[in-house]
Amino acid sequence: MRFETSVALRYLAASRRRAHVALIAGISVAGLAVGVAALVVSLALLSGFQDRIRRQMMDRTAHLRVSAERGAKLADPERVRAALEAVPGVTQVSPAIEGRAWASNPADPSAIPVPLRYRSAASGRLGAGTGGARITGAIAARLHLGAGDGIRLASSRSRLSPIGPLPVTAVVPVDEVRRGSALDKPGEIEVSVETARLLSDTPAGAAAYEARLADPESAAFAASGVARALGGGYRVETWRELNGPLAFALRLEKSVIFLTVALVILVAALNIVSNIALTVVEKKRDLGVFTAMGAAPRSLLRIYLTLGAAIGAIGTLGGLLFGIGLSLALERFRLVPLPSDVYLLSHVPFAVHPAEVAVIAAFAFATALGAAVLPARAAARLAPGEAIRLSR
Amino acid sequence: MTLAIRAEGLAKTYTGEGAPVKVFGDLSFELPEGVLAAVMGPSGVGKSTLLHLLGGIDRPDGGRVEVLGTALEELSPRERARFRNAHIGFVFQFHHLLPEFTAEENVAFPHRIAGVPEGEALRRARELLARVGLAERGGHGARALSGGEQQRVALARALARGPRVLLADEPTGNLDAASSQVVFDLLRELHRERGMTTVVVTHNPDLASRCDRLFTMSREGITAATGLSERR
Numbered sequence: 376m377r378f379e380t381s382v383a384l385r386y387l388a389a390s391r392r393r394a395h396v397a398l399i400a401g402i403s404v405a406g407l408a409v410g411v412a413a414l415v416v417s418l419a420l421l422s423g424f425q426d427r428i429r430r431q432m433m434d435r436t437a438h439l440r441v442s443a444e445r446g447a448k449l450a451d452p453e454r455v456r457a458a459l460e461a462v463p464g465v466t467q468v469s470p471a472i473e474g475r476a477w478a479s480n481p482a483d484p485s486a487i488p489v490p491l492r493y494r495s496a497a498s499g500r501l502g503a504g505t506g507g508a509r510i511t512g513a514i515a516a517r518l519h520l521g522a523g524d525g526i527r528l529a530s531s532r533s534r535l536s537p538i539g540p541l542p543v544t545a546v547v548p549v550d551e552v553r554r555g556s557a558l559d560k561p562g563e564i565e566v567s568v569e570t571a572r573l574l575s576d577t578p579a580g581a582a583a584y585e586a587r588l589a590d591p592e593s594a595a596f597a598a599s600g601v602a603r604a605l606g607g608g609y610r611v612e613t614w615r616e617l618n619g620p621l622a623f624a625l626r627l628e629k630s631v632i633f634l635t636v637a638l639v640i641l642v643a644a645l646n647i648v649s650n651i652a653l654t655v656v657e658k659k660r661d662l663g664v665f666t667a668m669g670a671a672p673r674s675l676l677r678i679y680l681t682l683g684a685a686i687g688a689i690g691t692l693g694g695l696l697f698g699i700g701l702s703l704a705l706e707r708f709r710l711v712p713l714p715s716d717v718y719l720l721s722h723v724p725f726a727v728h729p730a731e732v733a734v735i736a737a738f739a740f741a742t743a744l745g746a747a748v749l750p751a752r753a754a755a756r757l758a759p760g761e762a763i764r765l766s767r
Numbered sequence: 768m769t770l771a772i773r774a775e776g777l778a779k780t781y782t783g784e785g786a787p788v789k790v791f792g793d794l795s796f797e798l799p800e801g802v803l804a805a806v807m808g809p810s811g812v813g814k815s816t817l818l819h820l821l822g823g824i825d826r827p828d829g830g831r832v833e834v835l836g837t838a839l840e841e842l843s844p845r846e847r848a849r850f851r852n853a854h855i856g857f858v859f860q861f862h863h864l865l866p867e868f869t870a871e872e873n874v875a876f877p878h879r880i881a882g883v884p885e886g887e888a889l890r891r892a893r894e895l896l897a898r899v900g901l902a903e904r905g906g907h908g909a910r911a912l913s914g915g916e917q918q919r920v921a922l923a924r925a926l927a928r929g930p931r932v933l934l935a936d937e938p939t940g941n942l943d944a945a946s947s948q949v950v951f952d953l954l955r956e957l958h959r960e961r962g963m964t965t966v967v968v969t970h971n972p973d974l975a976s977r978c979d980r981l982f983t984m985s986r987e988g989i990t991a992a993t994g995l996s997e998r999r
Binding site for chain 1: 781783815816819820822824825844845848849850851852853857859863865866867868876877879880881885924928
């Protein structure tokens with residue numbers, strides 16, 4: 376062990392015997408630990424919610440989407456389909472067909488038709504041939520519909536009939552009423568590919584093709600493979616890019632929470648400054664003696680930086696243990712219940728991400744070390760002769 | 768005879784709170800190698816300041832200090848620290864042992880500052896403590912030692928790196944008569960044994976009379992009772 380480290384650790388251990396120093400050292404360590412724990416719990420709370428949104432994102436949106444770089448339709452849809460199907464890990468490929476329609480309840484003439492967008496389902500749960508639809512809770516409520524009821528969809532497109540142009544309509548059974556989620560757009564309905572083709576009058580081809588992957592995390596790698604296979608003229612997007620604004624909002628939310636709660640750590644850092652400054656004043660004579668023994672100013676600086684690092688390490692470690700323990704307990708024992716009929720969750724979820732814990736630990740430790748710099752530099756600049764002369 | 772210490776035209780003024788305090792304005796001092804010199808004088812004339820300047824732990828406002836042929840002003844702070852560690856030992860009036868450490872840890876510090884591994888530094892410290900008669904007290908904290916023992920530990924610490932120059936600032940000033948004798952005898956023995964150049968600031972005329980040379984410092988200057996004569 377370097378002599379600077381021994382001295383710093385001994386100063387820290389010995390501070391227990393000096394009540395005022397021990398109090399300030401205790402406040403410094405506890406302040407840092409509280410700040411770290413608060414950050415860990417806050418981010419675990421956010422991650423708990425965001426993980427669910429992310430899972431929904433992966434579940435409800437296509438993992439890969441290939442569209443034409445220019446124009447509304449794919450010039451060679453079969454080539455796109457083949458390219459997607461050739462990618463290892465692709466479990467389903469389907470055309471993306473979208474349009475606008477009016478929805479109404481065929482059994483309830485009093486219900487007012489609702490304007491909405493329909494799109495072919497990406498998740499594949501509405502398999503070919505079922506002809507069903509998946510609607511949001513909001514639409515179901517407005518049209519007084521439930522699973523198993525029929526829903527009438529009147530397309531904005533029309534067909535010619537003996538009595539003139541009539542809107543293209545389809546009555547399809549409601550397969551699923553989705554409970555609200557962050558990803559549900561209020562005026563959107565998912566229908567089978569066949570229904571979408573009928574409503575949009577697109578018997579073949581598509582504006583885009585979408586694929587689902589066994590491992591959504593490999594989407595970026597798969598996308599680069601598809602882009603290479605297809606060459607230019609196509610836009611290949613992953614589920615992350617398709618949900619870019621939402622992903623950005625979630626990241627922004629996390630960053631803002633981090634910066635806000637991190638203020639607690641900065642306040643704790645001020646305690647560390649005062650603790651180390653107090654030790655510098657108390658140990659002024661020692662600094663003079665070390666200099667007389669041949670210690671260079673850099674060594675004196677190191678003593679106090681090590682002291683800051685030790686306080687930082689103890690506070691950070693304590694805060695991490697407390698914060699992680701509390702987050703895991705809150706999740707494991709569901710200690711914060713929620714009314715599930717209102718929030719769709721039975722409890723507030725907490726998720727501890729190791730990468731975030733590492734960032735918090737690094738930030739807290741660096742802040743503690745940074746707090747030590749000012750008093751440590753003052754110690755290094757101390758005139759040793761004066762320190763000895765005045766401490767007689 | 769080779770000079771171990773040579774100070775020319777030293778000036779020092781303390782500028783702290785209140786009016787500046789001029790300690791001396793043009794002080795010169797020389798000491799050949801291997802000499803045990805005593806510096807006497809009333810309090811406040813700058814004896815301790817002189818030792819600090821000779822040891823390079825304080826810097827003069829003017830003048831020049833050469834120790835063992837090396838001009839301290841020309842060294843960088845790091846080089847000066849290394850030079851001090853290797854060649855100069857300090858003993859203070861109030862021992863200034865570090866209370867958080869044991870006697871042997873205190874004595875091991877100069878070695879550890881020099882980069883000697885902890886185990887080896889402690890081994891050498893124990894040897895030196897045995898030399899000053901404190902072999903059994905190495906593991907005791909500094910506070911557990913008597914005044915005389917503390918000063919002997921401080922002496923061992925000053926000699927840890929085998930310095931060629933020892934600067935002792937009233938090493939017996941805080942001790943009773945018996946302990947003063949023990950510490951001073953030890954200091955003299957070690958001085959002879961190691962062939963050092965030693966400057967002892969003291970208020971005790973008996974101890975001063977047992978040194979090779981006696982310098983007297985006053986407001987008017989520093990005077991050598993034997994040999995060298997300096998002026999302020």
